Amino acid sequence: MTDAIAVHDAQLRFGQTVALEGVSVSVPQGTCFGIVGESGSGKTTLMRAMLGLQRLDAGEIRILGTPLQQGRAALTRRARIVQPIFQDPAASLSPRSRIRTLMNEVGTVLKEPHAATHERLLVILKRLGLPDSVIDKYPHEISGGQARRVAIARALLMKPSILIADEPTAGLDVSVQGDLLNLLQDIRRAQNITLVVISHNLAVVRLIAENAVVMRAGKVVEIGEVGALFGAPREAYTKELLAAWPSVTHAASV
Amino acid sequence: MAISLRNLSVDYSLPIGTAHALRDVSLDIQKGEMLGLVGESGSGKSTVAFALMGLLANNARVTSGTATIEGRRFDLTRPNATAPLRGRGMAMIFQDPMLSLNPVFTIGTQLIEVLRRRSPASDRKTRMAQAEDALAKVKLGNPKQRMEQYPHELSGGMRQRVVIAMALLSEPALLIADEPTTALDVTVEAQIMREIIGLRDRIGCAVLLITHSLGLVTEHCDRIAVLYAGERLESGSVRDVQRQPGHPYTRMLFDCEVPIDRERHADAAQNRFTVIAGELPDPRRRPPGCIFNGRCDVSFEDCAKVVPGDYPVAGNAAHAARCLRLVTP
Ligand SMILES: Nc1ncnc2c1ncn2[C@@H]1O[C@H](COP(=O)(O)OP(=O)(O)O)[C@@H](O)[C@H]1O
Ligand SMILES: Nc1ncnc2c1ncn2[C@@H]1O[C@H](COP(=O)(O)OP(=O)(O)O)[C@@H](O)[C@H]1O
Ligand SMILES: [Mg+2]
Ligand SMILES: [Mg+2]
Numbered sequence: 092m093t094d095a096i097a098v099h100d101a102q103l104r105f106g107q108t109v110a111l112e113g114v115s116v117s118v119p120q121g122t123c124f125g126i127v128g129e130s131g132s133g134k135t136t137l138m139r140a141m142l143g144l145q146r147l148d149a150g151e152i153r154i155l156g157t158p159l160q161q162g163r164a165a166l167t168r169r170a171r172i173v174q175p176i177f178q179d180p181a182a183s184l185s186p187r188s189r190i191r192t193l194m195n196e197v198g199t200v201l202k203e204p205h206a207a208t209h210e211r212l213l214v215i216l217k218r219l220g221l222p223d224s225v226i227d228k229y230p231h232e233i234s235g236g237q238a239r240r241v242a243i244a245r246a247l248l249m250k251p252s253i254l255i256a257d258e259p260t261a262g263l264d265v266s267v268q269g270d271l272l273n274l275l276q277d278i279r280r281a282q283n284i285t286l287v288v289i290s291h292n293l294a295v296v297r298l299i300a301e302n303a304v305v306m307r308a309g310k311v312v313e314i315g316e317v318g319a320l321f322g323a324p325r326e327a328y329t330k331e332l333l334a335a336w337p338s339v340t341h342a343a344s345v
Numbered sequence: 346m347a348i349s350l351r352n353l354s355v356d357y358s359l360p361i362g363t364a365h366a367l368r369d370v371s372l373d374i375q376k377g378e379m380l381g382l383v384g385e386s387g388s389g390k391s392t393v394a395f396a397l398m399g400l401l402a403n404n405a406r407v408t409s410g411t412a413t414i415e416g417r418r419f420d421l422t423r424p425n426a427t428a429p430l431r432g433r434g435m436a437m438i439f440q441d442p443m444l445s446l447n448p449v450f451t452i453g454t455q456l457i458e459v460l461r462r463r464s465p466a467s468d469r470k471t472r473m474a475q476a477e478d479a480l481a482k483v484k485l486g487n488p489k490q491r492m493e494q495y496p497h498e499l500s501g502g503m504r505q506r507v508v509i510a511m512a513l514l515s516e517p518a519l520l521i522a523d524e525p526t527t528a529l530d531v532t533v534e535a536q537i538m539r540e541i542i543g544l545r546d547r548i549g550c551a552v553l554l555i556t557h558s559l560g561l562v563t564e565h566c567d568r569i570a571v572l573y574a575g576e577r578l579e580s581g582s583v584r585d586v587q588r589q590p591g592h593p594y595t596r597m598l599f600d601c602e603v604p605i606d607r608e609r610h611a612d613a614a615q616n617r618f619t620v621i622a623g624e625l626p627d628p629r630r631r632p633p634g635c636i637f638n639g640r641c642d643v644s645f646e647d648c649a650k651v652v653p654g655d656y657p658v659a660g661n662a663a664h665a666a667r668c669l670r671l672v673t674p
Binding site: 264 | 385386530531532533534535538557558559560561563564565587597598599601602603604605606607608609613616617618619620621
């Protein structure tokens with residue numbers, strides 16, 4: 092089966108800064124893929140490149156076998172296949188538009204009547220545990236956790252086959268982060284969506300992803316199946332990251 | 346006892362009413378000990394720190410509370426109660442180091458200012474040497490050169506080291522660190538925690554580590570206090586509390602943590618994350634009975650009516666929790 096996403100030897104510089112160097116990753120369809128690494132390691136840049144929002148200096152990215160193309164028409168076509176959930180959902184929602192307006196835009200892209208989009212939206216909101224009333228709210232009127240759900244709802248409304256989430260639980264309390272992660276896992280399984288999760292939380296990635304990549308300074312440090320990557324890391328840097336992770340030990344061993 | 350905080354209650358006045366951010370919170374920290382104060386965001390952790398430091402917002406009012414620091418008693422309901430201790434007896438590390446640093450002065454100038462306040466008699470040369478020494482102690486490379494730099498020339502982790510160096514120079518009896526590593530990468534977080542522990546061991550101060558990370562608490566703290574909606578629901582040694590949480594909230598918080606060694610299950614349905622359903626109660630209206638009742642998974646009839654006291658857990662006087670189950674046969 093063709094990979095959902097295949098990045099081959101991606102190269103990108105911002106002036107002197109090496110953002111991506113020789114990055115190759117492939118994400119099999121229907122799997123969850125984790126991207127971990129410290130800030131500035133190139134995670135968001137790789138995501139933007141996968142979405143076609145960031146041109147590479149060299150290298151190639153294929154989405155379901157088709158090379159990424161630039162331009163507006165290609166972008167619109169791709170929006171129906173790959174959907175992002177950006178790190179700061181509140182900031183990616185326009186402050187002066189109600190959530191409703193944002194959702195209607197999706198219908199316009201899909202050339203779907205507003206009534207039909209609305210119908211689907213109600214189903215998705217219910218699924219995400221959001222009250223229908225959020226539709227009439229402005230972004231500042233909803234909580235951080237709700238804003239993330241709204242961003243997921245909007246992404247799902249596009250009926251994508253691939254979702255890429257940048258730090259979906261950053262800033263959320265541990266008591267609520269699980270809710271969002273369980274939700275992403277459920278959606279993924281129910282709709283056979285390929286999920287890419289960027290996270291600095293190694294323990295979370297270990298649990299939800301089949302495969303993951305550890306990045307540092309724009310390069311791939313180590314890549315592979317999570318059991319091996321976290322259970323028997325080969326690279327010193329991966330070991331260092333794992334050792335630094337402040338983790339609660341099992342109560343039985345204290 | 347280095348630090349003892351008793352019955353701290355703080356209100357915030359809002360256009361829509363009065364929010365009770367803290368209700369009778371008491372904490373004790375021994376010299377050389379680190380107490381982890383944990384709780385979800387909005388539970389009142391920073392309010393504890395600000396009340397101790399005298400940094401509360403204008404709309405805040407301390408309605409009760411005393412602090413005893415190195416034998417001196419302070420009535421926290423008085424404005425600027427702890428002012429005599431600021432910069433000497435107490436130091437604070439914020440999540441954002443820029444709250445402690447002045448962008449227009451060099452690192453050197455700011456460190457020397459701390460020393461000047463502490464020991465006005467010493468000369469500039471001695472202070473320079475002490476400041477450089479402090480930077481070296483917190484493992485900031487090229488201390489001589491750093492003295493000449495401005496905060497914006499340093500990374501977030503380096504700035505936090507400078508703030509720790511400032512705290513080191515002020516030799517406080519109590520160091521309060523409010524989410525000091527939340528904005529940092531894990532490897533830097535581990536280094537910063539090492540420097541905070543190094544500081545504590547050098548000057549033997551008490552440390553109040555405010556964090557939402559139980560991982561940090563179990564790795565570094567001696568004792569833990571669990572705050573929920575402005576009330577302390579449990580306190581005890583980290584070991585005792587982790588082994589046998591006396592409050593369901595504490596147990597649920599620990600259950601939400603994902604251990605780094607938890608392996609992915611082949612059956613995807615097994616890879617679930619634990620959640621605490623529900624939300625913090627409205628800070629303007631305390632529900633009757635136990636404050637956690639609405640989210641508790643083992644509550645019974647009385648929990649909605651009777652306000653629990655602090656009961657010992659497993660007969661251990663140093664481990665207390667505010668749960669009726671502890672006194673219900
Ligand atoms: N638009 C941009 N212009 C200049 N530099 C950028 C830009 N976007 C990212 N960078 C740089 O590229 C590197 C990788 O950034 P990023 O992908 O955001 O990392 P991460 O998401 O892992 O924190 C960083 O050094 C960052 O400063
Ligand atoms: N200046 C303020 N005015 C009104 N309410 C405030 C103010 N500061 C904090 N609060 C409220 O007090 C409660 C505790 O806040 P805080 O101490 O910041 O909690 P934490 O640090 O645990 O996240 C929250 O409900 C918060 O919204
Ligand atoms: Mg990023
Ligand atoms: Mg806080």
